[in-house]
Amino acid sequence: MFSITSSTTCGIESVPVIVETDVSNGMNNFTIVGLPDTSVKEARDRIRAALKNSGFPFPRGRVTINLAPAHLRKQGPLYDLPIALSILVSRGEIPQQSLSDAVVLGELALDGTIRPVRGVLTTALMARRIQKQTMFVPKENEQEAAVVPDLHIFGVSSLRSVVDHLLNRSKLIETIYCPTETTQNEQHCFSFIKGQALAKRGLEIAAAGGHNILLSGPPGTGKTLLAKSFPSILPPLTDEESIEVTSIASIAGKLHSSSGLIKTRPFRSPHHSSSAVSLVGGGTWPVPGEISLAHRGVLFLDELPEFPRHVLEHLRGPLEDGVVTISRAQAPVDFPARFQFLAAMNPCPCGYATDPKRPCVCSSFQVQQYQKRLSGPLLDRFDLRIEVSNLSQELLLSESLSESSAVIQSRVVIARKKQADRFIDTACHLNAEIPHSVIDQICHMSAEAKQLLALAIDSQSLSPRAASRVRKVARTIADLSNTETIEEHHLAEALQFRGQSTERF
Numbered sequence: 486m487f488s489i490t491s492s493t494t495c496g497i498e499s500v501p502v503i504v505e506t507d508v509s510n511g512m513n514n515f516t517i518v519g520l521p522d523t524s525v526k527e528a529r530d531r532i533r534a535a536l537k538n539s540g541f542p543f544p545r546g547r548v549t550i551n552l553a554p555a556h557l558r559k560q561g562p563l564y565d566l567p568i569a570l571s572i573l574v575s576r577g578e579i580p581q582q583s584l585s586d587a588v589v590l591g592e593l594a595l596d597g598t599i600r601p602v603r604g605v606l607t608t609a610l611m612a613r614r615i616q617k618q619t620m621f622v623p624k625e626n627e628q629e630a631a632v633v634p635d636l637h638i639f640g641v642s643s644l645r646s647v648v649d650h651l652l653n654r655s656k657l658i659e660t661i662y663c664p665t666e667t668t669q670n671e672q673h674c675f676s677f678i679k680g681q682a683l684a685k686r687g688l689e690i691a692a693a694g695g696h697n698i699l700l701s702g703p704p705g706t707g708k709t710l711l712a713k714s715f716p717s718i719l720p721p722l723t724d725e726e727s728i729e730v731t732s733i734a735s736i737a738g739k740l741h742s743s744s745g746l747i748k749t750r751p752f753r754s755p756h757h758s759s760s761a762v763s764l765v766g767g768g769t770w771p772v773p774g775e776i777s778l779a780h781r782g783v784l785f786l787d788e789l790p791e792f793p794r795h796v797l798e799h800l801r802g803p804l805e806d807g808v809v810t811i812s813r814a815q816a817p818v819d820f821p822a823r824f825q826f827l828a829a830m831n832p833c834p835c836g837y838a839t840d841p842k843r844p845c846v847c848s849s850f851q852v853q854q855y856q857k858r859l860s861g862p863l864l865d866r867f868d869l870r871i872e873v874s875n876l877s878q879e880l881l882l883s884e885s886l887s888e889s890s891a892v893i894q895s896r897v898v899i900a901r902k903k904q905a906d907r908f909i910d911t912a913c914h915l916n917a918e919i920p921h922s923v924i925d926q927i928c929h930m931s932a933e934a935k936q937l938l939a940l941a942i943d944s945q946s947l948s949p950r951a952a953s954r955v956r957k958v959a960r961t962i963a964d965l966s967n968t969e970t971i972e973e974h975h976l977a978e979a980l981q982f983r984g985q986s987t988e989r990f
Protein backbone atom coordinates (compact mmCIF):
# COMPACT_ATOMS: atom_id res chain seq x y z
CA MET A 486 0.00 0.00 0.00
CA PHE A 487 1.15 3.52 -0.77
CA SER A 488 -0.01 6.99 0.28
CA ILE A 489 0.16 10.60 -0.96
CA THR A 490 -0.76 13.72 1.03
CA SER A 491 -3.49 16.03 -0.25
CA SER A 492 -5.92 18.31 1.61
CA THR A 493 -9.44 19.43 2.30
CA THR A 494 -10.74 22.73 3.68
CA CYS A 495 -12.68 23.25 6.91
CA GLY A 496 -13.85 26.86 6.99
CA ILE A 497 -10.74 28.72 5.86
CA GLU A 498 -8.23 26.16 7.11
CA SER A 499 -6.87 23.23 5.18
CA VAL A 500 -6.23 19.88 6.83
CA PRO A 501 -4.31 16.91 5.43
CA VAL A 502 -6.08 14.13 3.56
CA ILE A 503 -4.13 10.94 2.91
CA VAL A 504 -4.75 9.18 -0.40
CA GLU A 505 -4.03 5.47 0.17
CA THR A 506 -3.85 3.04 -2.72
CA ASP A 507 -3.87 -0.71 -2.78
CA VAL A 508 -3.65 -2.87 -5.90
CA SER A 509 -4.25 -6.59 -5.41
CA ASN A 510 -5.04 -9.61 -7.53
CA GLY A 511 -8.62 -10.39 -8.31
CA MET A 512 -11.45 -9.30 -10.54
CA ASN A 513 -10.85 -5.97 -12.29
CA ASN A 514 -12.37 -3.40 -9.98
CA PHE A 515 -11.79 0.27 -9.11
CA THR A 516 -13.17 1.43 -5.77
CA ILE A 517 -12.81 4.83 -4.08
CA VAL A 518 -13.90 5.16 -0.47
CA GLY A 519 -14.10 8.35 1.58
CA LEU A 520 -15.77 10.55 -1.05
CA PRO A 521 -19.45 11.47 -1.29
CA ASP A 522 -21.24 8.91 -3.51
CA THR A 523 -22.00 11.14 -6.47
CA SER A 524 -18.46 12.35 -6.99
CA VAL A 525 -16.91 8.85 -6.78
CA LYS A 526 -18.21 7.72 -10.13
CA GLU A 527 -17.14 10.95 -11.83
CA ALA A 528 -13.67 10.74 -10.25
CA ARG A 529 -13.25 7.12 -11.38
CA ASP A 530 -14.21 7.97 -14.96
CA ARG A 531 -11.93 10.99 -15.14
CA ILE A 532 -8.92 9.20 -13.63
CA ARG A 533 -9.32 6.14 -15.83
CA ALA A 534 -9.56 8.25 -19.01
CA ALA A 535 -6.75 10.62 -17.99
CA LEU A 536 -4.38 7.72 -17.29
CA LYS A 537 -5.21 6.02 -20.57
CA ASN A 538 -4.87 9.23 -22.60
CA SER A 539 -1.53 9.99 -20.94
CA GLY A 540 -0.18 6.63 -22.11
CA PHE A 541 -0.58 4.60 -18.90
CA PRO A 542 -2.75 1.49 -19.04
CA PHE A 543 -5.10 1.18 -16.09
CA PRO A 544 -3.88 -1.55 -13.72
CA ARG A 545 -5.53 -4.96 -13.80
CA GLY A 546 -6.92 -6.41 -10.63
CA ARG A 547 -8.55 -4.85 -7.64
CA VAL A 548 -7.65 -1.14 -7.16
CA THR A 549 -8.80 0.37 -3.88
CA ILE A 550 -8.37 4.04 -3.01
CA ASN A 551 -9.06 5.28 0.50
CA LEU A 552 -9.24 8.98 1.34
CA ALA A 553 -8.51 9.32 5.05
CA PRO A 554 -9.66 10.43 7.54
CA ALA A 555 -13.12 9.17 6.62
CA HIS A 556 -15.05 11.60 8.82
CA LEU A 557 -13.87 14.72 6.95
CA ARG A 558 -15.97 16.07 4.13
CA LYS A 559 -14.09 16.08 0.87
CA GLN A 560 -14.77 17.65 -2.47
CA GLY A 561 -14.16 15.31 -5.39
CA PRO A 562 -12.08 16.75 -8.23
CA LEU A 563 -9.19 17.90 -6.00
CA TYR A 564 -8.00 14.32 -5.53
CA ASP A 565 -7.83 13.27 -9.21
CA LEU A 566 -4.12 14.02 -9.52
CA PRO A 567 -2.98 12.45 -6.22
CA ILE A 568 -5.10 9.35 -6.93
CA ALA A 569 -3.71 8.99 -10.46
CA LEU A 570 -0.14 9.41 -9.18
CA SER A 571 -0.63 6.92 -6.37
CA ILE A 572 -1.92 4.34 -8.85
CA LEU A 573 1.23 4.89 -10.93
CA VAL A 574 3.41 4.50 -7.83
CA SER A 575 1.68 1.27 -6.86
CA ARG A 576 2.32 -0.05 -10.41
CA GLY A 577 5.99 0.85 -10.03
CA GLU A 578 5.86 3.45 -12.81
CA ILE A 579 7.26 6.17 -10.52
CA PRO A 580 9.43 5.77 -7.42
CA GLN A 581 7.61 6.04 -4.11
CA GLN A 582 10.14 8.29 -2.35
CA SER A 583 9.73 10.98 -5.04
CA LEU A 584 6.37 11.95 -3.52
CA SER A 585 6.93 11.24 0.16
CA ASP A 586 7.46 14.89 1.20
CA ALA A 587 4.99 16.38 -1.28
CA VAL A 588 1.45 17.70 -1.10
CA VAL A 589 -0.52 17.14 -4.33
CA LEU A 590 -3.82 18.45 -5.62
CA GLY A 591 -5.44 18.97 -9.01
CA GLU A 592 -8.43 18.06 -11.13
CA LEU A 593 -7.83 15.94 -14.23
CA ALA A 594 -9.49 16.48 -17.57
CA LEU A 595 -10.15 13.35 -19.64
CA ASP A 596 -7.12 14.05 -21.84
CA GLY A 597 -4.79 14.20 -18.81
CA THR A 598 -4.46 17.97 -18.56
CA ILE A 599 -4.81 19.52 -15.11
CA ARG A 600 -7.50 21.98 -14.18
CA PRO A 601 -7.38 24.63 -11.43
CA VAL A 602 -8.90 23.93 -8.03
CA ARG A 603 -9.98 25.99 -5.01
CA GLY A 604 -8.20 26.48 -1.71
CA VAL A 605 -4.60 26.22 -2.93
CA LEU A 606 -3.30 29.01 -0.67
CA THR A 607 -4.71 27.41 2.49
CA THR A 608 -3.27 24.07 1.37
CA ALA A 609 0.16 25.67 0.97
CA LEU A 610 -0.09 27.13 4.47
CA MET A 611 -0.98 23.64 5.71
CA ALA A 612 1.92 22.07 3.80
CA ARG A 613 4.34 24.37 5.59
CA ARG A 614 2.67 23.66 8.94
CA ILE A 615 3.07 19.88 8.55
CA GLN A 616 6.65 20.39 7.29
CA LYS A 617 6.26 19.15 3.76
CA GLN A 618 8.84 20.46 1.32
CA THR A 619 7.17 20.29 -2.09
CA MET A 620 3.81 20.97 -3.69
CA PHE A 621 2.42 19.95 -7.06
CA VAL A 622 -0.47 22.25 -7.93
CA PRO A 623 -2.37 23.13 -11.13
CA LYS A 624 -0.40 25.59 -13.26
CA GLU A 625 -3.14 28.21 -12.91
CA ASN A 626 -2.88 28.08 -9.11
CA GLU A 627 0.90 28.22 -8.86
CA GLN A 628 1.23 31.91 -7.87
CA GLU A 629 -1.30 31.39 -5.11
CA ALA A 630 0.79 28.55 -3.66
CA ALA A 631 4.05 30.44 -4.12
CA VAL A 632 2.80 33.13 -1.72
CA VAL A 633 3.96 30.83 1.09
CA PRO A 634 7.74 30.88 1.51
CA ASP A 635 9.94 27.84 2.27
CA LEU A 636 8.09 25.50 -0.11
CA HIS A 637 9.17 24.18 -3.50
CA ILE A 638 6.16 24.80 -5.73
CA PHE A 639 5.66 23.17 -9.11
CA GLY A 640 2.81 24.36 -11.31
CA VAL A 641 1.77 21.43 -13.50
CA SER A 642 -0.34 21.42 -16.64
CA SER A 643 -0.61 17.69 -17.37
CA LEU A 644 -0.33 14.32 -15.67
CA ARG A 645 2.39 13.37 -18.13
CA SER A 646 4.56 16.37 -17.17
CA VAL A 647 4.45 15.43 -13.47
CA VAL A 648 5.47 11.86 -14.26
CA ASP A 649 8.33 13.02 -16.51
CA HIS A 650 9.51 15.31 -13.72
CA LEU A 651 9.41 12.58 -11.07
CA LEU A 652 11.33 10.24 -13.42
CA ASN A 653 13.94 12.95 -14.08
CA ARG A 654 13.16 12.80 -17.78
CA SER A 655 12.18 16.41 -18.10
CA LYS A 656 12.37 18.58 -14.99
CA LEU A 657 9.68 21.12 -14.22
CA ILE A 658 10.81 24.63 -13.38
CA GLU A 659 10.16 25.64 -9.80
CA THR A 660 7.63 28.44 -9.47
CA ILE A 661 8.91 31.84 -8.37
CA TYR A 662 6.47 34.23 -6.76
CA CYS A 663 5.85 36.97 -9.32
CA PRO A 664 2.15 37.76 -9.40
CA THR A 665 0.70 39.82 -12.20
CA GLU A 666 -0.93 43.04 -11.10
CA THR A 667 -4.34 42.16 -9.78
CA THR A 668 -7.21 44.16 -11.12
CA GLN A 669 -7.77 46.30 -8.10
CA ASN A 670 -11.08 47.65 -7.01
CA GLU A 671 -11.67 50.71 -9.07
CA GLN A 672 -10.48 53.36 -6.66
CA HIS A 673 -12.37 56.60 -6.57
CA CYS A 674 -10.84 59.65 -4.97
CA PHE A 675 -12.62 61.99 -2.59
CA SER A 676 -11.06 64.98 -4.30
CA PHE A 677 -13.50 64.56 -7.19
CA ILE A 678 -16.56 64.68 -4.97
CA LYS A 679 -17.71 68.25 -4.57
CA GLY A 680 -19.19 69.49 -1.30
CA GLN A 681 -20.76 66.83 0.96
CA ALA A 682 -18.48 67.88 3.84
CA LEU A 683 -20.74 66.25 6.43
CA ALA A 684 -20.90 62.92 4.60
CA LYS A 685 -17.14 62.92 4.09
CA ARG A 686 -16.54 63.63 7.77
CA GLY A 687 -18.88 60.77 8.67
CA LEU A 688 -17.05 58.39 6.35
CA GLU A 689 -13.70 59.46 7.81
CA ILE A 690 -14.94 58.67 11.33
CA ALA A 691 -16.37 55.35 10.13
CA ALA A 692 -13.07 54.45 8.44
CA ALA A 693 -11.03 55.39 11.51
CA GLY A 694 -13.05 53.36 14.03
CA GLY A 695 -14.55 50.59 11.86
CA HIS A 696 -18.12 51.83 12.34
CA ASN A 697 -21.13 50.97 10.18
CA ILE A 698 -22.73 53.71 8.18
CA LEU A 699 -26.06 54.41 6.48
CA LEU A 700 -26.34 57.05 3.76
CA SER A 701 -29.81 58.34 3.09
CA GLY A 702 -31.03 60.89 0.58
CA PRO A 703 -32.79 61.51 -2.73
CA PRO A 704 -31.56 59.84 -5.94
CA GLY A 705 -28.73 61.59 -7.73
CA THR A 706 -27.08 63.06 -4.64
CA GLY A 707 -23.99 60.89 -4.99
CA LYS A 708 -24.59 58.33 -2.23
CA THR A 709 -23.22 55.51 -4.36
CA LEU A 710 -20.17 57.50 -5.39
CA LEU A 711 -19.43 58.37 -1.75
CA ALA A 712 -19.73 54.69 -0.83
CA LYS A 713 -17.50 53.56 -3.69
CA SER A 714 -14.86 56.09 -2.66
CA PHE A 715 -14.86 54.80 0.91
CA PRO A 716 -12.18 52.07 0.41
CA SER A 717 -9.75 54.76 -0.78
CA ILE A 718 -9.51 56.19 2.75
CA LEU A 719 -9.15 52.83 4.51
CA PRO A 720 -5.64 51.80 5.59
CA PRO A 721 -3.90 49.18 3.44
CA LEU A 722 -4.24 45.52 4.47
CA THR A 723 -1.59 44.16 6.82
CA ASP A 724 0.27 41.03 5.63
CA GLU A 725 -1.77 38.84 7.95
CA GLU A 726 -5.08 40.35 6.75
CA SER A 727 -3.92 39.98 3.17
CA ILE A 728 -3.48 36.22 3.64
CA GLU A 729 -6.93 35.92 5.25
CA VAL A 730 -8.62 37.84 2.45
CA THR A 731 -6.80 35.88 -0.27
CA SER A 732 -7.61 32.55 1.43
CA ILE A 733 -11.32 33.34 1.43
CA ALA A 734 -11.28 34.38 -2.23
CA SER A 735 -9.38 31.20 -3.08
CA ILE A 736 -11.86 28.93 -1.29
CA ALA A 737 -14.77 30.76 -2.91
CA GLY A 738 -13.12 30.24 -6.32
CA LYS A 739 -12.94 34.01 -6.87
CA LEU A 740 -9.19 34.41 -7.12
CA HIS A 741 -7.82 35.33 -10.53
CA SER A 742 -5.25 32.85 -11.81
CA SER A 743 -1.69 34.19 -11.79
CA SER A 744 -2.56 36.81 -9.19
CA GLY A 745 -0.91 36.46 -5.82
CA LEU A 746 -1.93 38.03 -2.54
CA ILE A 747 -4.82 40.49 -2.52
CA LYS A 748 -3.43 43.79 -1.29
CA THR A 749 -6.46 46.07 -1.36
CA ARG A 750 -9.42 45.94 0.98
CA PRO A 751 -12.38 44.13 -0.53
CA PHE A 752 -15.42 46.17 -1.57
CA ARG A 753 -18.42 43.95 -2.24
CA SER A 754 -21.72 45.34 -3.44
CA PRO A 755 -24.20 42.52 -4.06
CA HIS A 756 -27.46 43.36 -5.82
CA HIS A 757 -30.73 43.35 -3.90
CA SER A 758 -31.88 40.33 -5.87
CA SER A 759 -29.08 38.25 -4.29
CA SER A 760 -30.18 35.17 -2.39
CA ALA A 761 -29.50 34.66 1.30
CA VAL A 762 -27.02 31.90 0.41
CA SER A 763 -25.00 34.09 -1.94
CA LEU A 764 -24.95 36.82 0.71
CA VAL A 765 -24.00 34.81 3.79
CA GLY A 766 -22.55 31.64 2.25
CA GLY A 767 -23.75 28.05 2.10
CA GLY A 768 -24.44 25.34 -0.43
CA THR A 769 -23.97 21.58 -0.29
CA TRP A 770 -20.25 22.17 -0.26
CA PRO A 771 -20.24 25.36 1.87
CA VAL A 772 -18.61 28.29 0.11
CA PRO A 773 -18.10 31.75 1.58
CA GLY A 774 -20.73 34.34 0.67
CA GLU A 775 -20.50 38.07 0.04
CA ILE A 776 -20.14 38.91 3.73
CA SER A 777 -17.03 36.72 3.96
CA LEU A 778 -15.65 37.99 0.67
CA ALA A 779 -16.01 41.44 2.29
CA HIS A 780 -13.99 40.31 5.32
CA ARG A 781 -11.50 43.05 6.38
CA GLY A 782 -13.17 45.31 3.83
CA VAL A 783 -16.55 46.78 3.01
CA LEU A 784 -19.97 45.30 2.33
CA PHE A 785 -22.04 47.90 0.51
CA LEU A 786 -25.77 47.38 0.10
CA ASP A 787 -27.24 49.98 -2.20
CA GLU A 788 -31.00 50.56 -1.99
CA LEU A 789 -31.11 48.76 1.33
CA PRO A 790 -34.94 48.54 1.68
CA GLU A 791 -35.10 46.67 -1.64
CA PHE A 792 -33.33 43.69 -0.03
CA PRO A 793 -35.83 41.14 1.28
CA ARG A 794 -36.12 41.52 5.03
CA HIS A 795 -35.39 37.84 5.74
CA VAL A 796 -32.13 38.16 3.78
CA LEU A 797 -31.06 41.23 5.76
CA GLU A 798 -31.83 39.57 9.08
CA HIS A 799 -29.06 37.04 8.33
CA LEU A 800 -26.57 39.90 8.67
CA ARG A 801 -27.31 40.65 12.31
CA GLY A 802 -25.31 37.79 13.83
CA PRO A 803 -22.18 38.27 11.69
CA LEU A 804 -22.33 42.03 12.34
CA GLU A 805 -21.98 41.31 16.07
CA ASP A 806 -19.58 38.37 15.98
CA GLY A 807 -17.48 38.91 12.85
CA VAL A 808 -18.07 35.32 11.87
CA VAL A 809 -20.80 33.37 10.08
CA THR A 810 -21.65 29.80 11.00
CA ILE A 811 -23.16 27.64 8.29
CA SER A 812 -24.94 24.70 9.84
CA ARG A 813 -24.43 21.36 8.16
CA ALA A 814 -25.59 17.91 9.18
CA GLN A 815 -22.02 16.67 9.63
CA ALA A 816 -20.39 19.65 11.28
CA PRO A 817 -21.03 23.40 11.21
CA VAL A 818 -18.61 25.45 9.14
CA ASP A 819 -17.34 28.88 10.23
CA PHE A 820 -16.25 31.58 7.82
CA PRO A 821 -14.82 34.90 9.01
CA ALA A 822 -17.01 37.90 8.19
CA ARG A 823 -15.56 40.97 9.89
CA PHE A 824 -16.61 43.64 7.43
CA GLN A 825 -17.64 47.25 7.61
CA PHE A 826 -21.29 47.62 6.73
CA LEU A 827 -22.13 50.49 4.43
CA ALA A 828 -25.63 50.98 3.07
CA ALA A 829 -27.54 53.54 1.08
CA MET A 830 -31.25 54.20 0.80
CA ASN A 831 -33.81 56.64 -0.47
CA PRO A 832 -36.02 58.18 2.20
CA CYS A 833 -39.23 56.96 0.49
CA PRO A 834 -40.27 54.87 -2.56
CA CYS A 835 -40.17 57.85 -4.96
CA GLY A 836 -36.97 59.08 -3.32
CA TYR A 837 -37.77 62.74 -2.82
CA ALA A 838 -39.24 62.92 0.68
CA THR A 839 -36.28 64.94 1.95
CA ASP A 840 -35.69 66.92 -1.24
CA PRO A 841 -36.47 70.59 -0.75
CA LYS A 842 -37.01 71.17 -4.48
CA ARG A 843 -38.93 68.15 -5.76
CA PRO A 844 -42.21 67.10 -4.21
CA CYS A 845 -42.61 63.59 -2.86
CA VAL A 846 -45.49 61.71 -4.48
CA CYS A 847 -45.74 58.92 -1.91
CA SER A 848 -48.62 58.54 0.50
CA SER A 849 -47.71 58.46 4.16
CA PHE A 850 -48.80 54.80 4.19
CA GLN A 851 -46.35 54.01 1.36
CA VAL A 852 -43.54 55.76 3.21
CA GLN A 853 -44.36 53.84 6.37
CA GLN A 854 -44.42 50.49 4.56
CA TYR A 855 -41.13 51.32 2.87
CA GLN A 856 -39.37 52.10 6.12
CA LYS A 857 -40.89 49.09 7.84
CA ARG A 858 -38.89 46.86 5.52
CA LEU A 859 -35.90 47.51 7.74
CA SER A 860 -36.06 46.11 11.23
CA GLY A 861 -35.21 48.25 14.24
CA PRO A 862 -32.41 45.91 15.38
CA LEU A 863 -30.78 46.11 11.95
CA LEU A 864 -31.01 49.91 11.87
CA ASP A 865 -29.55 49.94 15.36
CA ARG A 866 -26.34 48.52 13.94
CA PHE A 867 -25.63 51.66 11.94
CA ASP A 868 -23.45 53.83 14.15
CA LEU A 869 -23.53 56.78 11.80
CA ARG A 870 -26.51 57.81 9.71
CA ILE A 871 -25.88 60.51 7.22
CA GLU A 872 -28.33 62.58 5.27
CA VAL A 873 -26.91 63.29 1.82
CA SER A 874 -28.55 66.21 0.08
CA ASN A 875 -28.40 67.88 -3.32
CA LEU A 876 -25.62 70.35 -3.88
CA SER A 877 -26.27 73.96 -4.69
CA GLN A 878 -25.63 74.94 -8.28
CA GLU A 879 -22.80 77.15 -7.17
CA LEU A 880 -20.97 74.22 -5.56
CA LEU A 881 -21.66 71.92 -8.50
CA LEU A 882 -20.09 74.35 -10.92
CA SER A 883 -17.08 75.21 -8.79
CA GLU A 884 -13.84 73.84 -10.13
CA SER A 885 -11.90 73.61 -6.92
CA LEU A 886 -10.85 70.12 -5.87
CA SER A 887 -11.66 68.88 -2.39
CA GLU A 888 -9.28 67.15 -0.01
CA SER A 889 -7.79 64.02 -1.55
CA SER A 890 -8.36 60.49 -0.28
CA ALA A 891 -4.66 60.16 0.54
CA VAL A 892 -4.82 63.08 3.00
CA ILE A 893 -7.92 61.67 4.71
CA GLN A 894 -6.37 58.20 4.76
CA SER A 895 -3.29 59.51 6.57
CA ARG A 896 -5.50 60.77 9.42
CA VAL A 897 -7.35 57.44 9.48
CA VAL A 898 -4.05 55.57 9.71
CA ILE A 899 -2.94 57.66 12.71
CA ALA A 900 -6.25 57.07 14.50
CA ARG A 901 -6.00 53.33 13.80
CA LYS A 902 -2.46 53.27 15.16
CA LYS A 903 -3.77 54.71 18.43
CA GLN A 904 -6.32 51.91 18.54
CA ALA A 905 -3.72 49.25 17.75
CA ASP A 906 -1.62 50.48 20.69
CA ARG A 907 -4.66 50.57 22.95
CA PHE A 908 -5.89 47.10 22.05
CA ILE A 909 -2.53 45.37 21.99
CA ASP A 910 -2.90 41.81 23.36
CA THR A 911 -6.71 41.90 23.15
CA ALA A 912 -9.10 40.29 20.67
CA CYS A 913 -10.44 43.69 19.71
CA HIS A 914 -8.82 45.80 16.96
CA LEU A 915 -11.07 48.78 16.44
CA ASN A 916 -13.22 51.07 18.54
CA ALA A 917 -16.34 49.61 16.90
CA GLU A 918 -15.44 46.24 18.45
CA ILE A 919 -14.96 47.40 22.06
CA PRO A 920 -16.69 44.83 24.28
CA HIS A 921 -19.34 46.08 26.68
CA SER A 922 -17.37 44.94 29.71
CA VAL A 923 -14.54 47.43 29.17
CA ILE A 924 -16.43 50.32 27.63
CA ASP A 925 -16.28 52.49 30.79
CA GLN A 926 -12.57 52.04 31.00
CA ILE A 927 -11.79 52.70 27.33
CA CYS A 928 -14.43 55.31 26.53
CA HIS A 929 -13.61 57.57 29.46
CA MET A 930 -15.77 60.71 29.31
CA SER A 931 -15.46 64.18 30.82
CA ALA A 932 -18.20 65.23 33.28
CA GLU A 933 -19.82 67.44 30.63
CA ALA A 934 -19.83 64.62 28.09
CA LYS A 935 -21.47 62.30 30.64
CA GLN A 936 -24.15 64.88 31.27
CA LEU A 937 -24.84 65.27 27.58
CA LEU A 938 -25.13 61.53 27.09
CA ALA A 939 -27.56 61.23 30.02
CA LEU A 940 -29.65 63.97 28.49
CA ALA A 941 -29.66 62.26 25.10
CA ILE A 942 -30.62 58.88 26.60
CA ASP A 943 -33.63 60.60 28.14
CA SER A 944 -34.72 62.86 25.30
CA GLN A 945 -34.00 60.52 22.36
CA SER A 946 -34.81 57.37 24.36
CA LEU A 947 -31.55 55.71 23.31
CA SER A 948 -31.40 52.00 24.06
CA PRO A 949 -28.38 50.82 26.09
CA ARG A 950 -26.99 49.32 22.88
CA ALA A 951 -27.45 52.60 21.01
CA ALA A 952 -25.84 54.55 23.87
CA SER A 953 -22.76 52.36 23.87
CA ARG A 954 -22.49 52.69 20.10
CA VAL A 955 -22.57 56.48 20.46
CA ARG A 956 -19.75 56.27 23.00
CA LYS A 957 -17.63 54.15 20.67
CA VAL A 958 -18.10 56.65 17.84
CA ALA A 959 -17.20 59.47 20.26
CA ARG A 960 -14.05 57.46 21.17
CA THR A 961 -13.07 57.48 17.49
CA ILE A 962 -13.78 61.20 17.15
CA ALA A 963 -11.55 61.84 20.17
CA ASP A 964 -8.86 59.61 18.64
CA LEU A 965 -8.99 61.61 15.40
CA SER A 966 -8.29 64.75 17.44
CA ASN A 967 -5.65 62.91 19.47
CA THR A 968 -7.44 63.29 22.83
CA GLU A 969 -7.55 60.67 25.58
CA THR A 970 -10.74 61.81 27.30
CA ILE A 971 -14.00 62.05 25.37
CA GLU A 972 -15.05 65.69 25.63
CA GLU A 973 -18.51 67.15 25.28
CA HIS A 974 -18.01 68.22 21.65
CA HIS A 975 -16.81 64.74 20.65
CA LEU A 976 -19.95 63.22 22.09
CA ALA A 977 -22.12 65.93 20.53
CA GLU A 978 -20.76 65.10 17.09
CA ALA A 979 -21.33 61.38 17.63
CA LEU A 980 -24.92 62.09 18.69
CA GLN A 981 -25.44 64.33 15.70
CA PHE A 982 -24.47 61.47 13.35
CA ARG A 983 -26.60 59.04 15.30
CA GLY A 984 -29.56 61.38 15.29
CA GLN A 985 -29.52 62.04 11.58
CA SER A 986 -32.56 60.62 9.88
CA THR A 987 -33.57 58.70 13.01
CA GLU A 988 -36.77 60.61 13.55
CA ARG A 989 -38.32 58.80 10.61
CA PHE A 990 -37.68 55.36 12.05
Ligand SMILES: [Zn+2]
Nearest residue numbers: 833835845847
Ligand atom coordinates in the same frame (compact mmCIF):
# COMPACT_ATOMS: atom_id res chain seq x y z
ZN1 LIG B 1 -41.64 59.85 -1.99
